[in-house]
Amino acid sequence: MAEENITFTLPDLGEGLVEATVLEWQVSVGDTIGRNDPLVEVETTKSAVVIPSPKAGRVVELHAEEEQVVPVGDPLVTFAVEVEESAPQAGIVGRVPTEDAKPKRRVRLKPPTD
Amino acid sequence: MRYADLPSQNPADSVPVLLLHGFGTSFDMNWRAAGWPRVLDTAGRRVIGPDLRGHGASDKPTDSGLYLPEHFVADLLAMLDELGLESVDAVGYSMGSRLAWELALTAPERVRRLVLGGFGPADALAGLDTTGPGEGDSPFDHVYRTVAGLPGNDAAALAACARGQASRPFQEEPRPEGIPVLLVSGARDTVAEGARELAERCGGSHVEIPGRDHANAVSSRVFKEAVVAFLDE
Numbered sequence: 001m002a003e004e005n006i007t008f009t010l011p012d013l014g015e016g017l018v019e020a021t022v023l024e025w026q027v028s029v030g031d032t033i034g035r036n037d038p039l040v041e042v043e044t045t046k047s048a049v050v051i052p053s054p055k056a057g058r059v060v061e062l063h064a065e066e067e068q069v070v071p072v073g074d075p076l077v078t079f080a081v082e083v084e085e086s087a088p089q090a091g092i093v094g095r096v097p098t099e100d101a102k103p104k105r106r107v108r109l110k111p112p113t114d
Numbered sequence: 115m116r117y118a119d120l121p122s123q124n125p126a127d128s129v130p131v132l133l134l135h136g137f138g139t140s141f142d143m144n145w146r147a148a149g150w151p152r153v154l155d156t157a158g159r160r161v162i163g164p165d166l167r168g169h170g171a172s173d174k175p176t177d178s179g180l181y182l183p184e185h186f187v188a189d190l191l192a193m194l195d196e197l198g199l200e201s202v203d204a205v206g207y208s209m210g211s212r213l214a215w216e217l218a219l220t221a222p223e224r225v226r227r228l229v230l231g232g233f234g235p236a237d238a239l240a241g242l243d244t245t246g247p248g249e250g251d252s253p254f255d256h257v258y259r260t261v262a263g264l265p266g267n268d269a270a271a272l273a274a275c276a277r278g279q280a281s282r283p284f285q286e287e288p289r290p291e292g293i294p295v296l297l298v299s300g301a302r303d304t305v306a307e308g309a310r311e312l313a314e315r316c317g318g319s320h321v322e323i324p325g326r327d328h329a330n331a332v333s334s335r336v337f338k339e340a341v342v343a344f345l346d347e
Contacts, residue, residue, distance in 0.1 A: 015265060023330060038149050041333050046264060047139070048333035050149030 003080045007063075008054055010042075010070045017044045019071045022064045026050065027077075031059045039077065042070075057081035115189050116171035117141070117164035119197065120151050126158025129226050131345065132190070132202040133163045134210030136232065136332075137279075138261025138272055140170030144207055148333035157342045162202065164193060166213070167275075174271035181278025183216040190217055194224060203345050205229040207332050208238075208257075208305065209279065218290035228290060229341050231298045232328050234308040239280035247276040253304045257328065289316055296344040298337050300326030319344075 010020060020042040027033055027040075039053040057079035064070045118141055131154050135144035141163035145151065154161050165172040167189055168181060175181075190213070194202065204225050206214035211233035218225040238254050248258040258276065262269050295318030299306035305328045313320035321340040323331050331337060 023333070024335060026335065036152075038152065041149070041335070043330045043333075046260065047143055047147060048330040049147040050333050052149075052152075 002083050004083045005060055005078050005080055006055060007075050007078045009073050010076050012072050013044055013049065015046060017046065017072065019069050020044045021069050022066050023048065024066055025062055027059050029059050029062060033059065055079050055081055115164055115167065115193060117162060117193055120161040122155045122158050122160050124158050125160065128159060130160040130162050130199060130202050132204045133161060134204065134206040134214050135166065135169065136208030136210050137257060137275065138264065138267060140165045142170065144332060150338065153338045153342060162197065164190065168271040170266065174268045176270040176274045178274040178277035181275040183213060183282055186213045187216050187220045191221060200224070201226045203227045205231065205341060206233065207231040208233060208328065212284055215290065218293050219288065222290055222293060225293055227345055228293050228295045229298065229344065230295065231337060232303055232306050232331055233297065234299065234306040235284065235286050235312045236307050237283040238305050239276060239283065242276055242280035247273050253328065257305065260329065286312065294318060296321065296340065298323065298340055300328060300331035302327040303331055304328065
């Protein structure tokens with residue numbers, strides 16, 4: 001099994017909210033957590049919520065300090081997730097890449113027309 | 115009344131936990147989004163989570179006379195009867211705590227343990243008889259302004275609810291006798307002022323959550339751990 005790093009950004013929490021304040025991380029760097037385990041507690045102007053982990057994996061980096069305000073779409077946490085060596089490395093990981101995160105591999109979905 | 119009934123994957127031999135949300139929210143917003151069902155599931159507890167009248171997906175009358183504490187209690191008892199539940203551990207937040215207290219007073223045999231979160235003995239709704247909710251500067255006005263604009267909320271129903279509750283201010287006596295009580299509140303929660311003293315007078319305990327206020331104490335890990343430990347005693 002190989003590992004691949006995946007960065008999870010602050011999801012759109014709905015209701016036109018553009019940012020959230022990190023209240024308390026529920027994990028630490030080095031922790032191995034399951035999908036849907038509590039990841040981070042954040043507060044918006046409307047409520048306090050616990051965001052569950054979108055992935056199973058090992059926490060490699062937390063991108064925000066507690067009490068820090070994070071805009072929706074900014075990096076929140078990076079996981080190392082196990083990937084099958086033989087699995088095709090398609091670029092579909094359920095996230096929108098940020099501008100500075102270059103895809104590791106370009107996947108051409110249509111054959112060239114020329 | 116709409117309610118969630120969430121069985122535990124690893125059921126313990128204990129009564130279900132009834133979660134009563136605060137004013138202007140719902141089971142989903144107050145408890146589910148804050149991560150409570152998962153914590154209680156892990157603890158082996160079945161969760162019953164109603165949307166109180168005027169809130170969430172439940173009926174929203176706009177007559178303040180339909181929001182007296184006894185109406186809420188009657189709704190809850192009807193739900194427990196429908197579910198065939200003899201008793202529960204009642205956990206409230208804010209207005210939900212006041213209603214959990216009323217439930218324990220009205221039907222003490224149905225409440226095994228009582229947790230009052232974000233709640234104190236002061237009259238949180240003082241002055242509402244003369245002004246509209248949200249127009250003043252009291253802690254409750256701030257709460258009202260925060261929740262009145264939330265999607266799915268009906269401002270007229272919430273105003274009626276606030277007036278109905280204000281017409282029957284919380285009274286500390288009589289107290290629910292023989293039911294262990296835990297109070298939990300944020301250190302900066304102005305709505306819950308006096309929680310520690312109320313806990314002492316009830317012969318119960320109080321847990322303070324450092325740095326938290328009325329809006330952000332509910333999702334705190336300290337709160338969840340205190341409740342799970344108290345309900346397991």
